[in-house]
Amino acid sequence: MALTSDDALPSRLYQYHDLSRPGRPSTRSGISHYIFRRQFIASCAALAIVSVAALALLTLVTTPTQLQSFLTAAPVTEVEDAQSYLLGPPTQSLRDNLRNDTKYITSWLNAGWTNDVMTIGNLLYLALITERVPIVPSFIPSHIGPEAPTLPFGHVFDVPRLSKALRIPVLEWDQVKDVNSSSLDELGCWAVWPIVEQGAPPRDSSLIPKLNLDLSYTRAPDWVKLTAPDINDKHVSLWSLARLAYPEARETAISQPPDPSPQHQVSLPPDDHLLCYDYLYYTAVTSAWEWNWDYSPVWRFVGKHMHWNATLEKLADEHARRAMNISDGEPTPPFISIHMRHGDFRIYCNEFSDDQCFVPLPAVARRVAEVQQELFDKKGINVSHVIMTSDERDPNWWAEVRKYGWTWVDYAAERTVEKYGRWYPVLLDAILQSRGAGFVGTEYSTMSLLALRRVQDWDDGAVRMAKWGRPGADDH
Numbered sequence: 063m064a065l066t067s068d069d070a071l072p073s074r075l076y077q078y079h080d081l082s083r084p085g086r087p088s089t090r091s092g093i094s095h096y097i098f099r100r101q102f103i104a105s106c107a108a109l110a111i112v113s114v115a116a117l118a119l120l121t122l123v124t125t126p127t128q129l130q131s132f133l134t135a136a137p138v139t140e141v142e143d144a145q146s147y148l149l150g151p152p153t154q155s156l157r158d159n160l161r162n163d164t165k166y167i168t169s170w171l172n173a174g175w176t177n178d179v180m181t182i183g184n185l186l187y188l189a190l191i192t193e194r195v196p197i198v199p200s201f202i203p204s205h206i207g208p209e210a211p212t213l214p215f216g217h218v219f220d221v222p223r224l225s226k227a228l229r230i231p232v233l234e235w236d237q238v239k240d241v242n243s244s245s246l247d248e249l250g251c252w253a254v255w256p257i258v259e260q261g262a263p264p265r266d267s268s269l270i271p272k273l274n275l276d277l278s279y280t281r282a283p284d285w286v287k288l289t290a291p292d293i294n295d296k297h298v299s300l301w302s303l304a305r306l307a308y309p310e311a312r313e314t315a316i317s318q319p320p321d322p323s324p325q326h327q328v329s330l331p332p333d334d335h336l337l338c339y340d341y342l343y344y345t346a347v348t349s350a351w352e353w354n355w356d357y358s359p360v361w362r363f364v365g366k367h368m369h370w371n372a373t374l375e376k377l378a379d380e381h382a383r384r385a386m387n388i389s390d391g392e393p394t395p396p397f398i399s400i401h402m403r404h405g406d407f408r409i410y411c412n413e414f415s416d417d418q419c420f421v422p423l424p425a426v427a428r429r430v431a432e433v434q435q436e437l438f439d440k441k442g443i444n445v446s447h448v449i450m451t452s453d454e455r456d457p458n459w460w461a462e463v464r465k466y467g468w469t470w471v472d473y474a475a476e477r478t479v480e481k482y483g484r485w486y487p488v489l490l491d492a493i494l495q496s497r498g499a500g501f502v503g504t505e506y507s508t509m510s511l512l513a514l515r516r517v518q519d520w521d522d523g524a525v526r527m528a529k530w531g532r533p534g535a536d537d538h
């Protein structure tokens with residue numbers, strides 16, 4: 063499925079464009095149960111302190127060492143094995159695997175890979191604030207061609223590490239329902255897309271037939287919209303969506319009968335055991351396009367904990383070393399990564415040719431120099447290696463890139479697709495971008511945006527976004 067223009071770009075670009083005219087037990091979720099246990103242990107510790115203090119006062123025999131040992135309670139830091147939040151291995155029908163004492167939350171994907179990563183970040187944030195166990199969907203192919211297989215989240219990201227950082231279990235759909243199941247599951251979900259995209263049906267996703275689901279949608283209340291009704295913006299408020307996870311708001315919110323499901327024609331209210339929403343890409347906590355800023359709550363509380371799967375990261379490192387011609391035994395040197403997105407961004411170029419519209423290479427070089435200077439000033443390192451990533455196909459452009467002394471991963475020569483599959487060039491590009499000591503990206507590209515956040519927060523790197531869309535756009 064092609065990335066639609068509205069998914070690719072913030073509405074700011076349109077404006078810009080105009081300008082350039084030119085739980086358990088049953089009442090508690092698994093997480094509450096987990097939190098409950100922490101509180102219970104904390105209460106025990108508090109009680110112990112009081113008792114010990116009383117004892118000390120009464121008898122005056124307790125030494126500081128003894129007191130210390132009384133006060134030292136075993137730390138509770140590990141989330142239990144996520145698998146224990148399911149009844150067992152994947153089942154034919156999803157309900158056969160859900161625990162009756164745990165509440166879950168899920169959603170679907172349909173926004174292109176990077177935006178799907180952000181959508182999953184939004185889902186995990188919603189799981190945190192609704193105290194539910196998230197069931198994360200697999201990635202679906204979009205830019206790389208619809209015939210590519212789905213890709214489990216855990217092949218790309220380190221789920222155990224994420225789960226530990228979030229202090230919640232993180233489940234994947236493949237763990238819940240047999241990927242080859244022929245059993246069609248009926249499920250009632252909330253539809254938010256019709257609220258923000260006037261007149262639209264619930265957002266579709268190729269995951270729904272893959273998961274063999276027959277969904278009956280209930281329109282979410284109008285108050286889930288992040289901005290006032292007369293403001294033309296597609297974002298939904300995550301904290302408003304969270305209200306729907308609790309009985310009082312849920313009851314008053316169900317104002318309309320559910321739409322019958324397409325296959326069995328069943329009308330089901332939104333499921334409270336497995337809470338689901340059609341589409342979470344356009345969601346935010348305080349303001350639209352929030353991932354653009356360092357204060358983004360979803361980035362800070364979830365996104366930055368989404369580290370790469372180590373196997374994949376090692377593969378990216380091997381590709382980078384070959385691109386930079388690093389001999390065996392030498393450590394991988396720091397490098398500056400660049401992401402120049404062209405491809406379907408051409409549709410925003412209006413009357414301008416590629417040369418006039420996209421960031422010209424001398425402007426990219428100026429950004430690279432700024433990043434090099436900042437790295438030298440801040441960390442005292444000279445970073446001379448530069449790795450370009452881009453979806454540009456024009457060999458002349460790449461020949462120009464070479465003239466700057468920059469390198470890139472030649473996926474065709476590496477035979478990456480043949481060896482590992484169609485997902486790998488884009489996955490490895492994203493990892494390489496994030497591993498730069500410094501990074502230069504393309505404004506309005508969410509792939510660049512995520513790389514920028516990662517380089518900034520994971521490695522305290524130097525980052526720049528280059529502007530484009532008209533001649534001289536990046537002049538400064």
Ligand SMILES: *[C@@H]1O[C@H](CO)[C@@H](O)[C@H](O)[C@H]1NC(C)=O
Pocket residue numbers: 088162163
């Ligand atoms: C919940 O499931 C367990 C088995 O997993 C069963 O023993 C128990 O009766 C169920 N409770 C309810 C309320 O359905």
Ligand SMILES: *[C@@H]1O[C@H](CO)[C@@H](O)[C@H](O)[C@H]1NC(C)=O
Pocket residue numbers: 216217218219220221222371372373374
């Ligand atoms: C990384 O992905 C591989 C599959 O490619 C998987 O076997 C492995 O468990 C994953 N590692 C982590 C830490 O998630």
Ligand SMILES: *[C@@H]1O[C@H](CO)[C@@H](O)[C@H](O)[C@H]1NC(C)=O
Pocket residue numbers: 241242
């Ligand atoms: C699903 O079916 C495919 C094709 O028949 C098979 O290769 C794969 O191993 C099956 N997966 C599981 C988890 O059973």
Ligand SMILES: *[C@@H]1O[C@H](CO)[C@@H](O)[C@H](O)[C@H]1NC(C)=O
Pocket residue numbers: 387389
């Ligand atoms: C790669 O490095 C080796 C020395 O380590 C050198 O002999 C070779 O010419 C280099 N290849 C390229 C393409 O720069």
Ligand SMILES: *[C@@H]1O[C@H](CO)[C@@H](O)[C@H](O)[C@H]1NC(C)=O
Pocket residue numbers: 442443444
């Ligand atoms: C970095 O490069 C500058 C100028 O080329 C040089 O003066 C300086 O010694 C280098 N610093 C290090 C740490 O290599």
